[in-house]
Amino acid sequence: MMIVPVALPLAAACLYALFGWNRVTAWLGALSAGGLLAAAILLARAGEGSGLWGLLRVDALSAYMLIVIGVVALLAMLASPGYLRAEAVAGHAGPAAARRYGIFTQCFVAAMATAVLAASLGMLWVAVEATTILTAFLVGHRRTRKATEAAWKYVVICSVGIALALLGLVIVHYAAVHAGLSTREGLDWVSLAGHAGRLDPGVTRIAVVLLVLGFGTKAGLAPLHAWLPDAHSQAPAPVSALMSGVLLSVAFYAILRVKVISDGALGPGFCRLLLIVVALASLAVAAALLIGQRDFKRMLAYSSIEHMGLIALGAAIGNGLALAAVLLHILGHGLGKSVLFLGSGRIQQAAGSSRIDEVRGLGGQAPGLATIFGLGLLALLGLPPFSLFASELAIVRAGFTAGLGWAVAPALVLMLVIVAGVGGTAGRMLLGQAPPGAAGGLAIRLRGAGVPLVAGLVACAALGVTLGPLRPLLESAATIATIGPPAGPVGGAR
Amino acid sequence: MTDPLYVQTLDLACGAFLLTGVLVLWRRDLAAIIWLFALQGVALGALIAVRGLHEADVELTVLGLGVGLLRAVLLPYLMRRALAAGEEGREARPHVSVAASLLVTAVLTMIAYAVSQPLVRLAPTPATQAVPIALTVLLVGFFVLVTRRRALSQVVGFLLMDNAITAAAFLTTTGVPLVVELGVSLDVLLAVLALQVLTTRMRAAFGGTDLDELRELHD
Numbered sequence: 001m002m003i004v005p006v007a008l009p010l011a012a013a014c015l016y017a018l019f020g021w022n023r024v025t026a027w028l029g030a031l032s033a034g035g036l037l038a039a040a041i042l043l044a045r046a047g048e049g050s051g052l053w054g055l056l057r058v059d060a061l062s063a064y065m066l067i068v069i070g071v072v073a074l075l076a077m078l079a080s081p082g083y084l085r086a087e088a089v090a091g092h093a094g095p096a097a098a099r100r101y102g103i104f105t106q107c108f109v110a111a112m113a114t115a116v117l118a119a120s121l122g123m124l125w126v127a128v129e130a131t132t133i134l135t136a137f138l139v140g141h142r143r144t145r146k147a148t149e150a151a152w153k154y155v156v157i158c159s160v161g162i163a164l165a166l167l168g169l170v171i172v173h174y175a176a177v178h179a180g181l182s183t184r185e186g187l188d189w190v191s192l193a194g195h196a197g198r199l200d201p202g203v204t205r206i207a208v209v210l211l212v213l214g215f216g217t218k219a220g221l222a223p224l225h226a227w228l229p230d231a232h233s234q235a236p237a238p239v240s241a242l243m244s245g246v247l248l249s250v251a252f253y254a255i256l257r258v259k260v261i262s263d264g265a266l267g268p269g270f271c272r273l274l275l276i277v278v279a280l281a282s283l284a285v286a287a288a289l290l291i292g293q294r295d296f297k298r299m300l301a302y303s304s305i306e307h308m309g310l311i312a313l314g315a316a317i318g319n320g321l322a323l324a325a326v327l328l329h330i331l332g333h334g335l336g337k338s339v340l341f342l343g344s345g346r347i348q349q350a351a352g353s354s355r356i357d358e359v360r361g362l363g364g365q366a367p368g369l370a371t372i373f374g375l376g377l378l379a380l381l382g383l384p385p386f387s388l389f390a391s392e393l394a395i396v397r398a399g400f401t402a403g404l405g406w407a408v409a410p411a412l413v414l415m416l417v418i419v420a421g422v423g424g425t426a427g428r429m430l431l432g433q434a435p436p437g438a439a440g441g442l443a444i445r446l447r448g449a450g451v452p453l454v455a456g457l458v459a460c461a462a463l464g465v466t467l468g469p470l471r472p473l474l475e476s477a478a479t480i481a482t483i484g485p486p487a488g489p490v491g492g493a494r
Numbered sequence: 495m496t497d498p499l500y501v502q503t504l505d506l507a508c509g510a511f512l513l514t515g516v517l518v519l520w521r522r523d524l525a526a527i528i529w530l531f532a533l534q535g536v537a538l539g540a541l542i543a544v545r546g547l548h549e550a551d552v553e554l555t556v557l558g559l560g561v562g563l564l565r566a567v568l569l570p571y572l573m574r575r576a577l578a579a580g581e582e583g584r585e586a587r588p589h590v591s592v593a594a595s596l597l598v599t600a601v602l603t604m605i606a607y608a609v610s611q612p613l614v615r616l617a618p619t620p621a622t623q624a625v626p627i628a629l630t631v632l633l634v635g636f637f638v639l640v641t642r643r644r645a646l647s648q649v650v651g652f653l654l655m656d657n658a659i660t661a662a663a664f665l666t667t668t669g670v671p672l673v674v675e676l677g678v679s680l681d682v683l684l685a686v687l688a689l690q691v692l693t694t695r696m697r698a699a700f701g702g703t704d705l706d707e708l709r710e711l712h713d
Contacts, residue, residue, distance in 0.1 A: 055673065122674030129681040133688050140692065145699045149708040152645070152692050159652055159685050160639065166678065167632065167659045171613065174666035178616055184671050202612030230711045289713055298713065 002051035002058055002117060004039040005066055008032045009110040016102030020095060021084065029077035029106060036113065037070030044473050048485075050119055057119035057189070059485055060476035064327060065116040065253050067473075071459070072245040072334045073109050076238040078452040079342045080105070083238055086349045092142055101141065105239065108134045112250050120187040121169050124254055125162070128218055131247060132158045138239040139231045150227075150234035157227040161217020165254075168210030172261070175203040189257055193484040196264025205270065208262040212274050215258070218251035220308045222281035229289075232301035233354060237345020240297070241338035244304045249330040252311055256323075259315060260484040268318055275316035276407045282309030283414040290421040296347070297354045299425055300340050303380055306418055307333045307388075313411055314395040315481075317402050324478035325394035328467075332387035332460055336379040339456040343373045346449065356425060361434030370430045372453045377426050379460050381419050387463035500548045501620045507544055508624040510537035511661060515631040515654055518638060519595040522584055524646055528573050531650055534631075535565030538657055542664045545621065554668055557675065564679055565657060569686055576690045577646060580697055590641045602633040613666065621665045628665060632658035645693045645703035649686060656682050 012032035019025050044063035050056060058066075084101065087093040093101070108131055115127035132155060140151030169187065176186035179198035185191040192199075217224035232240045255275075262271040286306035293299040307329070314326035346369060347362065348354045363370040379386035392415075399408035467474060514534035518527050539562020546554030590598070606629035613625050635654030638647060660678075663669055670678075693703055700707045 120671070120674070122670055123677070126674060126677030126681055129678075129685070133681065133684045136688050136692070140695065143695060143699070146710050148692060148695045148699050149711055152689075152696065152705075152708065153711075155685065155688055155692065156639070156648055156652065160636070160655065163652070163655050163659060166656075167662060170659060170663040170666060170670060173663070173670050174613070175616070177667045183668065186667075187671065187674065200612070200616050203616050206609070206612060229713070233711075293713070295713075 001039070001043065001046070002049070002056050005036045005043075005070075005113040005117065006056075006110050008035045008039070009106040009113065013103045013106035013110070016099055016106060021098035021102045025102065026081035026084070029080055029102065030074060032106060033070060033073035033077045033109065036109065037067065037074055040066035040070045055119055055123060056114075056117045058117060059480055060473055061253070061256070061327075061480040062116045064473055064477040065250065065330075066113060068249060068331050068334050069109065069112050069116065069246050071331070072242060072338050075335075075338045075342065075452045075456050076241045076245075077105070079241075079345070079449060080238045082449040083236060083342075083345055083349075086346075087236070090349065097141065100137065101236070104134050104138050105242070108138070108239075108242065112247060115250050116253055119189060121172065121189070121192070121254075121257070122187040124257075125166055125169055128165075128215070128251060128254065129159070129162050131250075132162065132218070135231075135235070135239065135243060135247070139235045141236050141239070142234070147234045150230040154227045154231040157224060158218055161214050161224045163214070164210045164217070165214025168207045168214055171203060171207035171210065172199075175199040175207065175265075190485050192261050193264060196261050196484075199261075199265040201266055204262070204265040208258060208266070208271060209274065211258045212255055212271070212278065215251050215254040216278055216312075218248070219255065219312075220248045220251075220282075220305050221278045221312055222285050222305070222309075225282065225285060225305050228305060229298045229301040232304065232341075233295060233297035237341050237348070240300075240345075241341040244301065244341060245334035245338040248304060248308055249311070249334065252308065252315075252330070255312075256315060256326075256481045259318070260481065263318075264484065272316045272318060275312045276404075279309045279312035279316060280407065280410060280414075282306070282312065283411055283418075287414045287417040287421065290418050290425075293421070293425055294356055295354050296356050296359070296425075296429060297341075297344055299356075299422065300337065300344060303418075303422065304333075304337060306415075307337070307380070310392065310395060310411070310415075313399070313407065314391075316407070317395065317399045317404055318482065319398055319402055320478055320482050322395055322398035322402070323481045324474055325391040325398065327474055327477055327481070328387055328463065329391035329395070332379070332391055332463055335456045335460040335463075336376055336386065336388060339453050339460075340373065340376040340380065342456075343369055343376065343453055347373070356429050360428055360432040361430075363430045364434060368450060372450065372457065374426065374430050375457055376453075377422060379457065381422060382415070385461045385464045387460055390464050500544065503544045504541065504548075504620055504624065507537050507541035508627045508661075508665075510534075511541060511657075512627045512630060515634050515658075516596070516599055518650060518654065519599060519634065520592055522588070522592070524577055524584060524644065525574070527647065527650055528570050528577065531573070531653060532566045532570040534654070534657055535567075535569070536562060538562065538565055538661055541661060542669075545664055545668065549668060551668060553672070554664075557669065557672070561660065561679070564683065565653075565660075568683070569653060572686055572690060573646060573649065576649075576693055579694065580703060588641055588643060595637070595641070598637060599630075599634055602637065603630045606630040606633055625662055625665050628658045628662040630658075631655075631661070643705050645689070645696060645705060648705065649689050649693075652689075653682070653686070 111130040118124040220228040382392045542558030639651030
């Protein structure tokens with residue numbers, strides 16, 4: 001059962017390699033994403049277990065992340081056929097490029113599923129680095145100067161960042177072996193968390209800094225965030241949705257696991273301080289560059305840095321309420337951001353540019369899409385009824401009750417700046433006067449392509465009202481992220 | 495393997511590992527840089543094999559040979575092919591001069607020694623005492639990455655960092671679990687292949703591989 005979320009997308013990738021991208025196989029990606037989501041729900045209901053000779057392991061936290069991957073992948077894959085059709089009409093992508101798109105997106109989803117199901121820090125690292133290489137070709141999909149530049153910077157910065165995490169992993173392994181764990185157990189989540197108290201503090205401290213900075217690079221956190229706006233603005237829209245909506249969170253999932261080990265070995269203060277610094281720096285970067293932003297895809301990219309900063313802040317606060325809010329925020333942000341990136345892809349294809357000046361007055365020309373885009377932005381700015389309102393409120397409340405008001409207050413100020421910046425830009429883009437000579441040039445008919453967008457927004461709003469059947473899973477996942485996985489023997493193969 | 499012989503060969507391998515890393519900063523001829531990188535791969539393979547012989551661990555010795563093959567033969571071969579595809583055989587004028595770079599290396603070495611003190615203190619053996627060397631090469635690799643202007647030099651910088659991390663893994667313990675080591679090696683190979691493809695595209699789009707030309711994306 002545990003192998004299904006990895007095997008399904010891999011099988012779809014093989015089919016794309018065999019048959020290419022055509023009218024029928026175009027929907028294969030959505031089918032495999034739907035299957036992944038169903039498998040994730042079944043795994044969540046089945047509870048803990050390990051499989052594939054102990055390489056994979058599922059608990060509430062990994063099942064929850066798997067559900068996030070399934071949901072965002074489903075939205076992105078439902079939008080892909082329409083996106084590629086428009087690219088083909090515009091002459092940007094031939095059949096060979098479409099086939100590559102199919103293969104690489106499916107392998108990318110499989111790598112993310114492997115990352116959250118990995119039983120050890122080592123497997124997780126291998127899977128996260130694999131996502132970098134797979135998405136590099138998707139970022140460079142259009143092969144223009146800009147796309148090539150973005151892809152190069154993306155691979156170099158992310159590989160260097162993640163190399164720091166590899167060094168951290170090597171050092172944790174060293175500490176673990178000297179704490180009496182075997183080579184095989186030395187990178188395993190459960191044994192590391194269970195024996196965290198025996199790890200040498202001096203060595204573990206170096207390792208935690210490297211791991212947080214390294215995985216933080218992939219999560220889009222400052223100081224190594226520079227790749228993110230370039231890559232997200234150049235990638236095809238459904239890939240941007242996947243990268244921003246879920247790849248960043250998968251990398252942050254690694255930090256959540258590391259934090260449990262760090263708290264056990266060094267006490268909660270060390271990782272908390274590190275995460276607060278990183279979080280406030282990310283919020284500051286996002287705020288500075290969201291004011292007066294001239295490109296709507298880059299605006300969405302900087303908003304991702306903001307939200308990852310908020311998630312890091314929630315993780316730093318670190319009590320049960322904060323981590324439940326962090327996990328809800330991950331899902332809400334995944335939904336909202338993928339709707340926005342998919343919508344921005346339609347706008348970009350119609351306008352031939354992602355500059356805000358060229359799509360002014362979108363509301364008059366394409367009311368349907370402008371409404372969806374506007375609602376999506378409201379969701380991201382944390383307005384009710386969307387779930388990001390609930391999770392942001394919970395993070396702030398948890399921060400003040402934990403006595404971390406000194407960290408939450410500047411974060412709130414920066415968030416206000418961001419609301420003002422994004423609000424102003426969105427006003428020009430959606431409500432402003434259309435540029436002369438562009439009258440009717442942006443006639444975008446959504447038809448079927450609007451369905452995943454509306455579905456994503458509705459889901460995001462519904463989560464803000466009630467968690468429904470997700471509540472028990474979210475609560476046990478938050479417990480695991482707060483105090484670590486329950487000790488004791490892990491169930492056999494399934 | 496007797497203890498004094500083990501310590502001497504280990505130190506020899508580590509010395510060669512450090513020297514080849516630092517010499518990369520000295521040379522500006524890209525073909526020579528690839529040669530130095532290949533030599534460093536040999537030193538790394540030897541380092542692991544010596545550890546394996548000392549621990550009487552067949553798996554580790556074989557792994558040393560494998561790592562040596564990947565880093566001394568396969569990766570340099572790929573880079574030489576990428577170099578042959580283009581015309582530029584030399585590093586353009588680097589942002590930091592060679593003399594200044596070598597001075598910086600001295601500072602980086604001291605930083606590496608200071609930072610790795612807790613690592614050595616946990617278990618002071620001949621192998622862990624060489625960990626600062628690995629960290630020095632890591633910092634040198636990072637320095638190459640940020641100051642050099644050719645695409646291929648950046649790839650070498652990244653690979654120096656990766657060599658250094660592998661060396662650290664085998665100096666601190668007998669290596670991370672085999673599955674992870676294989677996965678890491680595969681990822682590195684794929685990353686180099688990806689960068690090679692991107693270099694070809696860069697040459698087609700920009701007419702060269704000078705990274706200073708990459709400045710179309712900004713806010």
